[in-house]
Structures are given as structure tokens and as C-alpha cells.
């Protein structure tokens with residue numbers, strides 16, 4: 001019998017296991033795959049290494065904190081460094097903008113290429129920091145669905161910033177009003193996609209996201225993103241967290257104060273932590289139709305179509321993170337969220353970790369992670385995949401003015417359906433529910449169950465949200481909730 005069983009060995013499951021272990025709990029993590037990581041996995045194909053999911057890394061201190069808990073030096077497990085260019089943007093008219101995190105370089109870039117006054121960008125990023133400090137911190141660190149957990153004094157003192165945060169306008173409206181330059185607006189609209197949402201609908205409060213990248217810094221691990229979860233797994237093993245792989249949980253029940261969890265065999269635990277998509281959990285494991293239907297009414301965030309291409313040449317025009325914007329950004333989101341179809345002109349994101357970690361590709365070659373946003377649940381037949389691939393290549397060859405198709409040495413593809421099979425994310429939605437409503441942040445699934453005793457939720461589909469930093473915050477919140485009842 002365990003104090004806690006955690007379902008899912010993604011980043012959230014491992015981070016929560018570490019925190020509970022530190023409090024002396026006897027913890028077991030059950031994972032359906034043969035490896036840790038979930039969305040944060042890696043592929044090795046003929047000398048090319050690809051991170052499967054996340055590529056943007058901010059707030060490394062949240063990872064390092066887990067090592068500090070156990071008195072360990074994180075650098076013995078993984079290493080990273082700061083990167084001075086958060087993204088390289090390519091516009092359809094041929095203009096290219098480097099978004100430097102160094103403020104002087106950024107201001108020079110924007111004033112010389114866009115004729116934008118330095119003060120406007122400075123002000124935007126200052127407001128972004130203020131919103132994050134006043135609202136973000138409290139929101140991200142609190143089980144907001146439990147009144148006794150809310151730091152009311154801090155909430156009340158920050159109410160003026162909250163009401164001035166752009167909450168009731170869309171991110172696009174806020175950006176258009178404050179930035180007054182179409183290209184800058186498009187760049188800052190893109191932050192809504194960091195939680196799989198539509199900048200023309202999501203609240204302007206998301207304008208606090210650039211603070212993390214542009215003010216707090218953009219980082220990248222020397223061993224790729226996978227080294228983050230690999231290091232934490234090693235830390236967990238070293239400190240006695242138990243893992244069992246190839247265990248698909250099919251059922252669980254609560255009886256006389258204990259959970260019975262059915263996988264390859266039956267396990268018992270006092271506390272159960274769901275570290276998988278909460279919708280899959282209600283549908284396939286707890287089989288609670290009522291709760292499934294309640295949360296299934298919420299619109300899903302975007303999914304992705306990802307091409308992993310080993311390119312057998314170097315393309316100097318590209319950096320670590322690159323965006324090739326669509327011509328009509330508003331139409332792209334209408335296609336995704338209103339029509340539920342693949343955008344006819346998608347924005348293309350390319351991440352190339354071998355730009356920094358040369359070992360990730362053979363000499364004079366590059367490992368391209370090429371992603372477009374698509375609706376969750378969209379079915380992609382081979383013919384449609386081929387059509388999108390041809391469109392993406394045509395766009396890239398034109399923008400970079402160089403042949404690419406003939407240089408694809410290896411290829412692997414991740415579709416919404418495969419994302420669902422591989423990670424359990426319902427319909428392949430990357431971040432659970434979308435944040436397309438003004439109060440979406442408040443209606444995300446809580447970190448605890450109001451119906452079932454000793455049942456907790458962490459990970460990218462529940463409060464406070466998806467992405468590496470927020471997933472780590474969810475582990476922190478669950479740990480505190482469990483500590484409070486013990």
C-alpha cells in the first residue's frame with residue numbers, strides 16, 4: 001500500500017512525486033509508456049536527436065528548486081544556458097526580425113527595421129512585468145478553487161492592477177491599442193498560442209506571458225529539453241520514488257478511505273494524483289460521466305502537426321526558434337477555432353536545437369522540429385498530411401530562397417491522433433481547455449476533487465495551465481494541498 005500513487009510519468013507526475021517524497025511519503029508513479037516524459041519525449045533517428053514537444057524553456061529556477069529540495073546541485077543532472085534571441089520572425093513581405101532578450105539590441109532592431117519608438121516596447125514589457133508580479137504570481141501559486149488557500153490580502157491590494165490588466169479586452173485589441181504597429185501586434189499576439197488559444201478571443205491578461213521570455217529570460221538545456229525530465233527522473237530514483245512502466249491504468253475506485261488502482265495488477269493508495277489529461281482520467285479511468293461531460297463542454301486548446309526533419313545541410317538564416325508568419329493571422333485562428341479545419345495558410349514554427357547543441361545532428365546537418373497549430377481532434381489522412389507538407393516546404397523554400405525538400409534525410413510525423421495515443425491527451429489537445437474566454441483561467445479544472453476525497457490533479461490540463469513552468473507550479477500546489485490535510 002502506498003501513501004500516494006501518481007498516474008503519469010510526465011513532467012508533472014515526476015515533479016509531484018519528488019515533492020511528496022521529500023515530505024516522507026511512500027510514492028509510486030504508474031506510466032503506460034516504457035519511458036518517462038510524456039509530451040516531453042525524444043526521438044533518435046540516424047544520428048539526429050529530436051525533442052518531441054516543448055522547445056521553449058523559461059523559468060529554469062522552477063526545475064532547479066526540485067534539486068535544491070534534496071540538497072543536490074542541478075548541474076550534476078542537467079545544464080542549461082541563457083539564449084539572447086527568444087525568436088526569429090519571418091514575415092511574408094520578406095522582412096526578418098530578431099527578438100533579442102537584451103533590451104538595447106531589441107530596441108535597435110525594432111527601431112531600425114520597424115521604425116518603432118523604443119519607449120513603446122519598453123512600456124509594454126514593463127506592464128507585462130507588473131501584471132505578472134501583481135496577478136500572475138498569486139494566481140500561479142495558489143489553489144484558487146479553495147477559498148482558504150487564497151491570499152486575500154495580496155489579492156485585494158493588487159485589484160487595481162487586475163482591473164487595468166486588459167482582462168476584458170482581447171489580447172489582439174490590447175496589443176493593437178498599445179503597440180500600434182501591425183508586425184509588433186502579430187508578434188505579441190502569438191503569445192496566446194503558448195496555451196493553445198486564439199489571440200482574437202483570449203483575454204488581454206495573457207500579455208503577461210512575454211515577461212517570462214523577454215524580461216526573465218529565454219534558456220536552453222545543453223542536452224536538449226529531454227534532459228530536463230531525464231534529470232528529474234534520475235533525482236527521483238536516487239531518492240526512492242518508485243516507478244512502474246508499461247502500466248496502463250484502466251480503472252480506479254475509492255472504498256473505505258483507500259484508492260484501488262487497476263493496471264497490470266491492482267495497487268492501493270491513500271492518495272491518488274492524476275497527472276494525465278483530466279478528461280481522459282474521467283472518461284477512461286474513473287469513468288465518471290457527469291464530471292467528464294462537465295469539463296468536456298470546455299473548448300479544447302489547439303493540437304499540432306509536427307514534422308521532425310533531419311536536414312543534411314546548414315541553413316544559416318535560421319536560429320534556435322523561428323516563426324514564419326501567415327499572411328492573415330486572424331483568418332488562421334478562424335480556420336482553427338471556428339471552422340475546426342487545418343489553416344489554409346498556417347504559421348510555421350521551426351525549432352533547431354542543433355544550432356546550439358551540435359551533437360543533435362550529424363556534422364553539417366540540422367534537426368528541424370517543424371510545427372503548425374491545428375484543431376484538436378482533427379483527423380489527418382496521409383493525403384492531407386502530404387498536402388500540408390508540400391505547402392510548408394513551398395513556403396519555406398520561397399522564404400529562405402534555398403531548396404529544402406531534397407535535403408530531408410530523415411522524417412517522422414506527429415499528428416493529433418498520435419499525440420492522443422502516445423500521451424493520453426484527449427483529441428491531442430496540447431494544453432487541455434483553451435483560454436479563449438475572458439475568465440477561462442478561473443474555470444480550468446482545480447488541483448483537487450470536490451467530489452472524491454484525497455484525489456488531486458496536476459499537469460498541463462489543470463490549474464494553473466500548460467507549459468513547463470505552469471506544470472511545475474501545479475506540482476507545487478498539489479504538494480501544498482496534500483501537506484495541509486496531513
Ligand SMILES: Cc1cc2nc3c(=O)[nH]c(=O)nc-3n(C[C@H](O)[C@H](O)[C@H](O)COP(=O)(O)OP(=O)(O)OC[C@H]3O[C@@H](n4cnc5c(N)ncnc54)[C@H](O)[C@@H]3O)c2cc1C
Pocket residue numbers: 007008009010011012013030031032033036037038039040052053054055056057247248249250275276277280285304306371419422423424425430431458459460461466467468469471
Ligand atoms: C508539440 C508540443 C509542443 C509544445 N511546446 C511547448 C513549449 O515550447 N514550451 C512549453 O513550456 N510547453 C510546451 N508544450 C506543452 C508541454 O509539453 C506540456 O504542458 C507538458 O509537458 C505537460 O506535462 P504533463 O506531465 O502535464 O503531461 P504529459 O507530458 O502529457 O504526461 C502524461 C503522462 O501520463 C501518461 N499516461 C496517460 N494516460 C495514462 C494511463 N491511462 N495510464 C498510465 N499512464 C498514462 C502518458 O503516457 C504521459 O507519459 C508542448 C507540447 C507539445 C505536444
